[in-house]
Amino acid sequence: MGSSIEAKFDKLATDHAPGQETRQKAGNIATLLRGERIDGVAVDFSHGDVDAFVPAPRSFEAFGAGVERGGSQAYTEYRGSAEIRERLAARLAGFTGAPVSAEQGLILTNGSQGALFLAVASTVAAGDKVAIVQPDYFANRKLVEFCDGEIVPVRLDYLGARGRAGLDLAGLEQAFAAGAKVFVFSNPNNPAGVVYSGEEIAAISALAERYGATVIVDQLYSRLLYEGQHYTHLRATGIDPERVVTIMGPSKTESLSGYRLGVAFGSARIVERMEKLQAIVSLRAAGYCQAVLETWFAEPAGWMDERIALHQAIRDDLVSRMRGVEGLQLRMPEAGSYLFPRLPELAVSTADFVRILRHQAGVTVTPGTEFSPHAGDSVRLNFSQDHKAAVHAIERAIELVGRYRA
Amino acid sequence: MGSSIEAKFDKLATDHAPGQETRQKAGNIATLLRGERIDGVAVDFSHGDVDAFVPAPRSFEAFGAGVERGGSQAYTEYRGSAEIRERLAARLAGFTGAPVSAEQGLILTNGSQGALFLAVASTVAAGDKVAIVQPDYFANRKLVEFCDGEIVPVRLDYLGARGRAGLDLAGLEQAFAAGAKVFVFSNPNNPAGVVYSGEEIAAISALAERYGATVIVDQLYSRLLYEGQHYTHLRATGIDPERVVTIMGPSKTESLSGYRLGVAFGSARIVERMEKLQAIVSLRAAGYCQAVLETWFAEPAGWMDERIALHQAIRDDLVSRMRGVEGLQLRMPEAGSYLFPRLPELAVSTADFVRILRHQAGVTVTPGTEFSPHAGDSVRLNFSQDHKAAVHAIERAIELVGRYRA
Numbered sequence A, B: 001m002g003s004s005i006e007a008k009f010d011k012l013a014t015d016h017a018p019g020q021e022t023r024q025k026a027g028n029i030a031t032l033l034r035g036e037r038i039d040g041v042a043v044d045f046s047h048g049d050v051d052a053f054v055p056a057p058r059s060f061e062a063f064g065a066g067v068e069r070g071g072s073q074a075y076t077e078y079r080g081s082a083e084i085r086e087r088l089a090a091r092l093a094g095f096t097g098a099p100v101s102a103e104q105g106l107i108l109t110n111g112s113q114g115a116l117f118l119a120v121a122s123t124v125a126a127g128d129k130v131a132i133v134q135p136d137y138f139a140n141r142k143l144v145e146f147c148d149g150e151i152v153p154v155r156l157d158y159l160g161a162r163g164r165a166g167l168d169l170a171g172l173e174q175a176f177a178a179g180a181k182v183f184v185f186s187n188p189n190n191p192a193g194v195v196y197s198g199e200e201i202a203a204i205s206a207l208a209e210r211y212g213a214t215v216i217v218d219q220l221y222s223r224l225l226y227e228g229q230h231y232t233h234l235r236a237t238g239i240d241p242e243r244v245v246t247i248m249g250p251s252k253t254e255s256l257s258g259y260r261l262g263v264a265f266g267s268a269r270i271v272e273r274m275e276k277l278q279a280i281v282s283l284r285a286a287g288y289c290q291a292v293l294e295t296w297f298a299e300p301a302g303w304m305d306e307r308i309a310l311h312q313a314i315r316d317d318l319v320s321r322m323r324g325v326e327g328l329q330l331r332m333p334e335a336g337s338y339l340f341p342r343l344p345e346l347a348v349s350t351a352d353f354v355r356i357l358r359h360q361a362g363v364t365v366t367p368g369t370e371f372s373p374h375a376g377d378s379v380r381l382n383f384s385q386d387h388k389a390a391v392h393a394i395e396r397a398i399e400l401v402g403r404y405r406a
Helices: A003-009 A059-069 A082-096 A111-121 A136-145 A167-176 A198-211 A266-283 A289-295 A303-322 A350-361 A387-403 B003-010 B059-069 B082-096 B111-121 B140-144 B169-177 B198-211 B269-282 B289-296 B304-323 B350-361 B387-403
Strands: A105-108 A129-134 A150-155 A182-186 A214-218 A244-249 A261-266 A379-382 B106-110 B130-133 B150-155 B182-186 B212-220 B243-250 B259-266 B379-382
Touching: A003 B269, A059 A289, A059 B059, A059 B182, A082 A105, A082 A261, A082 A289, A105 A111, A105 A266, A111 A136, A111 A214, A111 A244, A111 A261, A111 A266, A111 B140, A111 B269, A129 A167, A129 B059, A136 A150, A136 A182, A136 B269, A150 A167, A167 A182, A167 A198, A182 A198, A198 A214, A244 B243, A261 A266, A261 A289, A266 B003, A266 B059, A266 B140, A303 A387, A350 A379, A350 A387, A387 B169, B059 B289, B082 B106, B082 B259, B082 B289, B106 B111, B106 B269, B111 B140, B111 B182, B111 B212, B111 B243, B111 B259, B111 B269, B130 B169, B140 B150, B140 B182, B150 B169, B169 B198, B182 B198, B198 B212, B259 B289, B304 B387, B350 B379, B350 B387
Parallel strands: A129 A150, A129 A182, A182 A214, A214 A244, B130 B150, B130 B182, B182 B212, B212 B243
Antiparallel strands: A105 A261, A244 A261, B106 B259, B243 B259
């Protein structure tokens, strides 16, 4: 075991990753504290609260039916149950506006994280250049690094742009011109909560065609669109279908994270590789869990609308409070359940402030550096939480911003 | 996306992998057939039948309790729920005879396949030499190839050896001397069903120490030991605990494959890497599924003994029938539920005979080439099946061996 594997894993640090906070040590935090602890219900904004927004209806019943089915549900093809793929393919085609082949172009995975891993590892070989957005989902960078690919960053000016997400399209073209053969991005963007405009998606599509690139688009939050928003599916732009892998899953809006389900669909060539890789990574998504996908895109009428309205109300309450903080910059999220405020200048580092928030106010957030090296003064909050507890937690956080101002 | 990634995935072919048979085309099989189809209940020996040997008691109830627990069970640490690790660590230490650290030395994974992937990818960098056994679990080879490692094969003379598994210990030492830093093997061996003797395990331990190698030992079937068998846990030989990762899981003997659960335990340094990697591969084993591990190593008294006795009875019936086939070579399995007969010389290739078995007799087996390039005349059968159906299926297979003899 040489030093090369050690170096590789040093880059995959998870100490500040969402959900890993319990493994952190308190360290020297006592020496930094100003004032007393502020009491209140602890809120973990590092991920959604599935006790506040409970799993979509009939999920447990569908799981139980899968267990009842027995062996055929436990041992599916590596790419997932043919029956479930058949049903899902039609629904996903309807949602995204372009055909999906159940037989060749769809794979069920261990969460959308599993789909992302398989898609990146099936398209990126050692030394390959890969364009990724800054900021974007923290794993994108790590996945490219794990595959020994070379990251070519493309900036997203989410704070400055209006009517569009703010992708630096000239930068994307430069990345392709410099040899990037794969582009990975999330839409809506995680962490900024912005939706790419129709023009931006059309431009991405045209550039990918011109330069012969493959695009992996993580659409995990594309069902949770707020009032007045319009969403453009890259795969429906007329782009060569073999160039695109679209990733979705029911872990977020539908609160089914505990079942670890995701899907990837599109390019048959890449899906075939993904299945080969899944065969040695985990064999398949848990067979019984796959059965829960029967309920996906088949929720009771009105259920999704209500869930969106409840999230929009939380968003609006949190944003209105944050907008009152001098020097804090924030773009109103257009979709999903993330807020990504840039904090005013503080007397402590953002990393320390994140620890202080947790220890002094019971508020857990994720530091911006997980998403971009240029977001050191930002933090991400997943506001899929109990509404009242979230508002109170934000008020505590705002009080601490005041206490620790530079 | 260069040709290097295509070449890499060409090596990961899954066409003949267990469970993927439904994706095969019938091809030219009609031209090969001799005689009529033999009717009987179809038996898929490529994996165990969880409708014949049903999931261990209380598994579904434990899952339901996990769903009830809600968010804390859905979003565990990447290495798995701390409470469940705490309980399992004690049980695994008791079973294997050496301490297990719940905090530092245990990770819950997506099946034991997930544990194997994470362990290999956490120890093998591009160009590293890795010793693997021939024959052994088919994924071992593919995992090393995926990591761009170099395979150094070590033979297992399971047919010739008596009182030991038959590992070529001189070959293993040569592999280490040639620079192999990692050794991966299954014990009991999959596919041959043999258990490594205490002397063999002691020798592996001593060689790993002498050459500074890491050993990944897949003990998936180590609970299913037949009468008179003694099992030696490598981790209890006094070997430096940081050198060993032990892999187990409840998918086989306990029939919990539909929940996709596995564990790896031992080296804290490697487990830490495995967690970092799991964070980008799938985040974690499905949170609700993790709850099922509460029942593992805590089955009702007598349950495991009965399950072993039932498997032993099937084994004995199948072996006695196979022993009547002239020219068929077979070692009596000492553990697990695999038979790995070497077939007599046939007039068709083994690959064709495997297809003929399926189409003419409804009997699915896995070709030996999945496990070793030297096992082209062997097939693997998982005999964890309905007893009567398995015996009848073997009688049909034996009839076909007669029909297709060279």
